[in-house]
Amino acid sequence: MNVAATSAASATSTSPGDALDLRDVRKVYRSGDAEVVALDHATLRLANSEIVALLGPSGSGKTTLLSIAGGLLGATSGQVVVGGHDISKASSRELTEFRRATVGFVFQSVNLVPFLTATENLLVVDELGGKRGRTASRRRASELLDELGLGHRASNLPGELSGGERQRVAIGRALMNSPRLVLFDEPTSALDTKIGAQVMELIASEVKGRGTAAVIVTHDSRMTHYADRTVHIIDGRLEA
Amino acid sequence: MRLALRELRRRPGRFIVATALLTLVALLLLLLGGLLDGLVQRQTGAILAQRADAVVYSATSEQSFLRSRVDASIRSKLVSVDGVSAVGGIGVVQLGGRVPGRAARDLIDVALFGYELAPMGVPDVLPADGEGYGDAVLRELGVRAGMTIALGPARTPIKIVGFVGDARYEGQASVWASPATWRAVASANRPSERLGDGVFQAFVVRGSGGAALPARLDAATAGATKSLTIAAAADAQPGVKQQKATFTQIIGVTLAIATVVVALFFALLTVERAGLYGVLKAIGASTRTLFAGIISQAVAVTALAAVIAAAIAVVFGAIIPADGVPFTLYASRLIGSVVALIVASVVGCAFSLRRVLRVDPASAIGSSS
Numbered sequence: 001m002n003v004a005a006t007s008a009a010s011a012t013s014t015s016p017g018d019a020l021d022l023r024d025v026r027k028v029y030r031s032g033d034a035e036v037v038a039l040d041h042a043t044l045r046l047a048n049s050e051i052v053a054l055l056g057p058s059g060s061g062k063t064t065l066l067s068i069a070g071g072l073l074g075a076t077s078g079q080v081v082v083g084g085h086d087i088s089k090a091s092s093r094e095l096t097e098f099r100r101a102t103v104g105f106v107f108q109s110v111n112l113v114p115f116l117t118a119t120e121n122l123l124v125v126d127e128l129g130g131k132r133g134r135t136a137s138r139r140r141a142s143e144l145l146d147e148l149g150l151g152h153r154a155s156n157l158p159g160e161l162s163g164g165e166r167q168r169v170a171i172g173r174a175l176m177n178s179p180r181l182v183l184f185d186e187p188t189s190a191l192d193t194k195i196g197a198q199v200m201e202l203i204a205s206e207v208k209g210r211g212t213a214a215v216i217v218t219h220d221s222r223m224t225h226y227a228d229r230t231v232h233i234i235d236g237r238l239e240a
Numbered sequence: 241m242r243l244a245l246r247e248l249r250r251r252p253g254r255f256i257v258a259t260a261l262l263t264l265v266a267l268l269l270l271l272l273g274g275l276l277d278g279l280v281q282r283q284t285g286a287i288l289a290q291r292a293d294a295v296v297y298s299a300t301s302e303q304s305f306l307r308s309r310v311d312a313s314i315r316s317k318l319v320s321v322d323g324v325s326a327v328g329g330i331g332v333v334q335l336g337g338r339v340p341g342r343a344a345r346d347l348i349d350v351a352l353f354g355y356e357l358a359p360m361g362v363p364d365v366l367p368a369d370g371e372g373y374g375d376a377v378l379r380e381l382g383v384r385a386g387m388t389i390a391l392g393p394a395r396t397p398i399k400i401v402g403f404v405g406d407a408r409y410e411g412q413a414s415v416w417a418s419p420a421t422w423r424a425v426a427s428a429n430r431p432s433e434r435l436g437d438g439v440f441q442a443f444v445v446r447g448s449g450g451a452a453l454p455a456r457l458d459a460a461t462a463g464a465t466k467s468l469t470i471a472a473a474a475d476a477q478p479g480v481k482q483q484k485a486t487f488t489q490i491i492g493v494t495l496a497i498a499t500v501v502v503a504l505f506f507a508l509l510t511v512e513r514a515g516l517y518g519v520l521k522a523i524g525a526s527t528r529t530l531f532a533g534i535i536s537q538a539v540a541v542t543a544l545a546a547v548i549a550a551a552i553a554v555v556f557g558a559i560i561p562a563d564g565v566p567f568t569l570y571a572s573r574l575i576g577s578v579v580a581l582i583v584a585s586v587v588g589c590a591f592s593l594r595r596v597l598r599v600d601p602a603s604a605i606g607s608s609s
Contacts, residue, residue, distance in 0.1 A: 063605050066605055067602045067605050070522070070605070072522055072601050072602040072604070072605060073602045093526070096521070096524055096525070096526050097524070099522060099523060099524045099601070100523065100524025100525075101524070104523075105522055105523055105604070105605075107519065107522075107604055107605065108605075111515070111516070111519040111604060113243070113516065113520075114516075115246065115247050115250040115251050116243075116246065120246075124243065124520075124523075125523055125524060127242055127243060128243075128520065128523065128524050128525040128526075128529060129524060173523070183605075185605050
């Protein structure tokens with residue numbers, strides 16, 4: 001599979017197929033002679049524009065599922081198809097390009113680059129791909145920040161932003177490459193309830209407005225009503 | 241890479257310690273190089289100043305002017321060698337010199353050369369008998385054009401009619417005079433070193449052939465001579481090879497220290513950045529991109545340190561007196577040291593590569609730190 005070529009196409013067109021199609025995916029970790037099954041025959045499909053909340057206790061396999069769907073981790077068995085592209089057998093280099101072009105991530109602890117302004121944090125995805133200072137990218141970053149209500153904070157460093165603002169910048173970064181799928185790892189865990197709700201509303205509107213699918217990992221069942229459906233995961237098994 | 245350079249610009253404080261350490265290392269490197277070149281220049285400046293391609297000594301002289309004797313028969317054989325364009329006699333006598341304005345016992349060491357082929361900076365026309373060109377060291381010691389200095393126990397007067405660059409011989413200031421003046425001064429002050437007409441201590445030869453020329457010259461004299469290129473003749477002076485070997489070893493250790501400084505600093509920085517690298521890898525940065533960023537930071541920090549150190553070294557070289565600390569900073573030494581330091585920093589960075597490779601992009605997920 002040529003992820004680089006197909007991913008680039010997916011960034012600009014609406015290729016057919018589900019945004020995410022996990023088929024009978026297993027992930028087994030070995031610890032000495034013992035085997036730990038982190039994901040047990042997981043099957044999950046997300047249509048375009050669909051938002052799924054993934055709910056489960058600690059150690060249930062949420063992070064493993066998110067990492068496999070985002071090309072950060074390889075599955076032991078099963079098939080992983082994102083935006084029509086099978087990444088089950090992709091090489092490390094292909095996965096790097098896949099992550100840059102096809103998926104977006106919003107991490108639990110925001111993880112913006114501390115010495116870059118809000119705008120530059122959005123443009124960093126382009127820079128990592130060797131594209132520098134493209135006018136179109138700058139315009140897109142500016143538009144995204146405006147949509148996220150951060151137009152006036154474009155030149156601020158992360159340290160000068162509030163927790164909610166930082167999370168909004170992270171959402172902008174995840175959307176910069178027009179991904180088919182955005183993976184949110186407990187996006188509200190570091191925020192208070194009110195700001196958390198605002199961020200979830202923003203996520204729902206931005207993701208839906210772009211026809212992008214999203215998986216939102218959360219501990220907080222109050223946040224699940226922003227999703228189209230909720231999937232529970234317990235001991236590596238998915239339960240609708 | 242752009243990301244890394246932006247970090248340098250926006251967070252200079254993080255790199256101050258490394259820059260300061262590397263500046264000191266670079267300064268040490270340049271001072272050591274300058275001292276080595278200064279010592280060699282003091283010892284061999286008169287030889288390095290020769291506008292020639294080889295120096296020809298007698299075979300048994302062990303490349304010493306004092307012990308060497310070459311005569312007209314040797315000269316005629318040298319002239320007949322293919323590619324040789326000029327052969328000139330040269331001789332030196334080392335004496336104490338009295339300079340007007342100095343106390344009677346405040347002698348300065350002077351090496352008076354008699355020459356036929358003018359070295360660098362000396363006019364082709366020989367000075368008149370009893371006259372000579374002083375080198376820059378003599379001028380530093382207060383001698384002026386038109387001044388007459390007295391050489392040796394016979395107090396032979398030599399009028400200084402002009403100056404050349406630093407052309408010291410065995411640490412002594414030099415005066416460049418005609419062969420007749422040299423013979424006269426040697427006869428008056430060192431009768432035992434008196435040489436007959438047509439006999440010199442050595443010949444300097446201009447000719448083609450490069451490093452192969454000396455062998456051809458010696459072949460032409462059937463082994464009666466020992467010829468060396470100018471660089472080899474300088475190295476053959478007493479103690480020069482030992483000085484070079486000693487300083488080269490110290491310079492090597494200094495470069496090793498620079499490598500370790502860079503390796504340690506960037507290894508620590510990489511450990512500190514592991515979380516950020518995990519995130520950047522997760523959003524599509526390749527190991528190559530991240531490592532190139534580290535190298536660009538190391539090169540930039542090293543280059544800045546080298547520029548600061550070079551400025552200090554140049555100022556140091558300009559303010560020290562010529563007869564004080566032996567210090568000569570050549571452009572080639574400066575450029576060579578900076579390049580070596582930058583190579584050392586890149587090598588030092590390579591130790592961080594393993595750590596960057598080991599950063600798992602999956603670590604960005606599920607981490608609240």
